[in-house]
Each structure stands twice: as C-alpha cells, then as structure tokens.
Amino acid sequence: MAVGLLLVCGFPAATVRATPPPPTLTIVSPANNTVIGNGSPLVLLFAVENFNLTEPGTGGPGPATNEGHVNVYVEGNLRTVVGQPTVVLALESGTYHVQLRLVSDNGTSLTPDVSASITVTLTRGPAAGTPRIAVTYVEILYPIPGDLWGDDITISFRITNFTLVPPGRRVSVPNEGRLRVLVDGLVFKDLTSYEPAHFSDLPDGDHTVTLRLVDGVGQPLNPDASDSTSFRVEGEQKVAPIPDLTPYLLTAQIGLGAAIVGVLYLHDWRRKR
Structure with missing residues (x-):
C-alpha cells in the first residue's frame, strides 16, 4: 500500500491554462451626441484592451484573435482603417453615425464582434459642446426705420452665434444656414455672405x-431669429428737359464775330484820318 501511494502522489498533474480575457474597445471621446463646431474635424480617441493594435498588413498569416487594426465606418460605409488609438475624419456639416470595429490583420471580424459606436453632429457654426446655441439677435443697422429713401436701398445687418454658409448637403445642423430676405412678407432672396442686402426698383409706397x-433645409430657426425695418419709397421728382441751345449759340457766335470785325474796322478808319 505504501508503494502504490507513492506512485500516485508522484505522477505529474495536468497543465491547466486560464482562458485569456476577451478584447474590448471603448470610445473615450467625444461623448455620444456631441456637437462639434467651427468646421473642426471629428477627432475620435479610443482605447483597446487585450488586443495588440498593428498597422494593416504587418500581422502574421491567418486571422488572429488578439492582434489587428480598427475599421472605421461612417453611416455604415468603411471610411478608413487605423492602427493607432486616434481617428481624424474631415466631414461636411451633418449628423453622422460612426462605428469602430476590431478586425484581424486580414480584415476578418473577431468572434464575437468587438465594436463601439457614437452619433456626432458637425457644424460650421459655433457649438460650445451643446446641441444648439440660440442666435442672440439679428440687428438691422441701416436704414433707420421710417426713413424716406429713393428706389435704391441697402440694408446692413449683424448676426452672432450663427454662420452663413452656401447650400450643401441640405441638412439641419445647429447654428449654420442662410439669411432669408422677405419684402412685404414675400421671399425676396437668400443671402449666404455678410454683404448688405441691396434692393432696386421697389414700387413707390411703404415697405x-x-x-x-x-x-x-430652409426652415426658420426655433426660436425664431429675425428682425424687420420699414421705410417709404418715393420716385425721383421729374425735372423739365434742358432745351437744345445749339442754334442760339451759333447765332450769338456769328453776331459776336461781326461786332468784333466792325470795331476793328472803325478803329483802323479813325487812325488813318
């Protein structure tokens, strides 16, 4: 019995390997539903654990469960691939769904899938980290309300916390768009620059x-941001046409010439006497 016990106790135990923790992917910044303003690019910072990030094409043969890169999708379409924990995307104004996914070096998705996503809004207007900044005011500086003008009128304006941009993707994002000019309640034109609004040939009367x-997309802001000014247009006073004086000038010139000749002749006649 003693020998059998020694043999059993001396037999080497089987090696037991612990299962490695699965890879994880976390978007550190920006936060979900962030508004990025002033036309800045989208900069994504993310962190991975239990996964070795490598540049595409530098890994070993075959799929690997703990090594590879990140596929970046914008609105479901593959936009770029990265091997470092930073993504910089230059996007037009709009709201986007961005997804990051860990893949092996050959592009194969991990099993189970390891991904993270956020929704962000980009605008060329100011953002200050909030989904909307209300326009403070739209002030008409010139002309003064009630003034009397002719048929050429220039109206200057000043806006804040809003950026005028040309038509693009026709999406509604905070604090950017166009300036709509209405004359007597009817749309006159849209402005996309900060130059004064010019009006010509307005009919006589109050406007x-x-x-x-x-x-x-051409919709008024909420709350509404607008300002108005009123003025009267009166046509220029009619002035009688200036008559053509050419025939009279010709006659006067002939008479003046004859008078000069007469004076010279008389002066010469008196001198000879």
Whole structure:
C-alpha cells in the first residue's frame, strides 16, 4: 500500500491554462451626441484592451484573435482603417453615425464582434459642446426705420452665434444656414455672405423688409431669429428737359464775330484820318 501511494502522489498533474480575457474597445471621446463646431474635424480617441493594435498588413498569416487594426465606418460605409488609438475624419456639416470595429490583420471580424459606436453632429457654426446655441439677435443697422429713401436701398445687418454658409448637403445642423430676405412678407432672396442686402426698383409706397435666419433645409430657426425695418419709397421728382441751345449759340457766335470785325474796322478808319 505504501508503494502504490507513492506512485500516485508522484505522477505529474495536468497543465491547466486560464482562458485569456476577451478584447474590448471603448470610445473615450467625444461623448455620444456631441456637437462639434467651427468646421473642426471629428477627432475620435479610443482605447483597446487585450488586443495588440498593428498597422494593416504587418500581422502574421491567418486571422488572429488578439492582434489587428480598427475599421472605421461612417453611416455604415468603411471610411478608413487605423492602427493607432486616434481617428481624424474631415466631414461636411451633418449628423453622422460612426462605428469602430476590431478586425484581424486580414480584415476578418473577431468572434464575437468587438465594436463601439457614437452619433456626432458637425457644424460650421459655433457649438460650445451643446446641441444648439440660440442666435442672440439679428440687428438691422441701416436704414433707420421710417426713413424716406429713393428706389435704391441697402440694408446692413449683424448676426452672432450663427454662420452663413452656401447650400450643401441640405441638412439641419445647429447654428449654420442662410439669411432669408422677405419684402412685404414675400421671399425676396437668400443671402449666404455678410454683404448688405441691396434692393432696386421697389414700387413707390411703404415697405417692410424682414431678415430671418434659416437652417440648411430652409426652415426658420426655433426660436425664431429675425428682425424687420420699414421705410417709404418715393420716385425721383421729374425735372423739365434742358432745351437744345445749339442754334442760339451759333447765332450769338456769328453776331459776336461781326461786332468784333466792325470795331476793328472803325478803329483802323479813325487812325488813318
């Protein structure tokens, strides 16, 4: 019995390997539903654990469960691949769904899938980290309300916390869009630059011009951001046409010439006497 016990106790135990923890992927910044303003690019910072990030094409043969790179999808379409924990995307204004996915070096998705996603909004207007910054005011500086003008009128304006942009993707994002000009309640034109609004050939009478900020799809902001000014147009007074004096000038010139000749002749006649 003693010998058998020694043999059993001396037999080497089987090696037991612990299962490695699965890879994880976390988007560190920006936060979900962030508004990125002033036309800045989208900069994504992410962190991975239990996974070795490598540049595409540098891994070993065959799929690997703990090594590879990150596929970056924008609105479901593959946009780029990265081997470092930073993604920089230059996107037009709009709201986007961005997804990051860990893949092996040959592009094969991990099993189970390891991914993370966020929704962000980009605008060329200001953002300050909030989904919307209200327009403070739209002020008409010139002309002064009630003034009397002719048929050429220029109206200047000043806006804040809003960026005028040309039509693009026609999406509604915070704090960017166009300036809509209305004359007597009817749309006159849209402005996408900060130059004054110019009006010509308005009919005589009282008029009201309204300047209203609208978003990328042409809808008024909420709350409304607008200002108005009123003025009267009166046509120029009619002036009688100036008569053609050419025939009279010709006659006067002939008479003046004859008078000069006469004076010279008389002077010479008296001198000879």
